[in-house]
Amino acid sequence: xxxxxQTPKHLITATGQRxxxxxxxxxGDLSVYWYQQSLDQGLQFLxxxxxxxxxxxxxILERFSAQQFPDLHSELNLSSLELGDSALYFCASSVxxxxxxxxxxxxxxxxxx
Amino acid sequence: xxxxxxTQPGMxxxxxEAVTLDCTYDTSDQSYGLFWYKQPSSGEMIxxxxxxxxxxxNATEGRYSLNFQKARKSANxxxxxxxxxxxxxxxxxxxxxxxxxxxxxFGKGTRLSVIA
Numbered sequence: 001x002x003x004x005x006q007t008p009k010h011l012i013t014a015t016g017q018r019x020x021x022x023x024x025x026x027x028g029d030l031s032v033y034w035y036q037q038s039l040d041q042g043l044q045f046l047x048x049x050x051x052x053x054x055x056x057x058x059x060i061l062e063r064f065s066a067q068q069f070p071d072l073h074s075e076l077n078l079s080s081l082e083l084g085d086s087a088l089y090f091c092a093s094s095v096x097x098x099x100x101x102x103x104x105x106x107x108x109x110x111x112x113x
Numbered sequence: 114x115x116x117x118x119x120t121q122p123g124m125x126x127x128x129x130e131a132v133t134l135d136c137t138y139d140t141s142d143q144s145y146g147l148f149w150y151k152q153p154s155s156g157e158m159i160x161x162x163x164x165x166x167x168x169x170x171n172a173t174e175g176r177y178s179l180n181f182q183k184a185r186k187s188a189n190x191x192x193x194x195x196x197x198x199x200x201x202x203x204x205x206x207x208x209x210x211x212x213x214x215x216x217x218x219f220g221k222g223t224r225l226s227v228i229a
Binding site for chain 2: 002033035042043045048056058088090092101102103104105106107109
């Protein structure tokens with residue numbers, strides 16, 4: 001158990017819908033990262049937050065957004081969902097914004113029908 | 114920009130034998146970190162081992178060791194005394210350490226199957 005929690009574990013929804021994925025980092029970790037794992041694209045970095053502020057952005061679509069709250073949990077919002085958004089979404093956390101190892105949560109498996 | 118190449122889509126190993134999973138990388142950074150993660154069929158990503166580019170000794174964590182050859186830009190994972198529970202996908206990853214905000218870049222992974 002990495003100490004990173006993610007909810008829900010599984011999510012099935014329809015095209016055009018909006019969903020919110022939730023992540024709680026390990027105790028003491030200030031940095032949260034979101035990754036998407038799909039069969040065709042592999043593991044891709046989406047976005048990073050550090051202590052409530054956006055720190056780095058990767059291949060995140062405009063339909064996706066995220067935030068980190070004062071209690072350090074983070075949410076990833078996916079809207080206008082398409083079939084291609086079906087993937088495993090991981091949250092990871094680390095103590096600081098750089099150098100430290102990132103520990104991953106169990107992931108949220110999203111299926112868009 | 115960083116790039117990770119894992120050339121072995123799948124590997125088989127006999128239980129109790131050692132196995133090496135290959136990883137080569139490309140980066141223009143002088144300071145970087147190399148990581149290996151394990152992803153069992155249940156889906157979670159488990160951190161295994163870390164090697165810093167300036168670490169002179171190869172990293173070891175229990176049955177895992179990282180064979181780091183800087184000049185060849187390789188960071189192979191060696192698993193000794195394989196166990197059935199080692200069957201999983203293994204991902205090599207790296208991040209630059211110079212700017213502070215670089216995310217992990219992953220390879221495509223190697224699927225390891227341990228045979229009894």
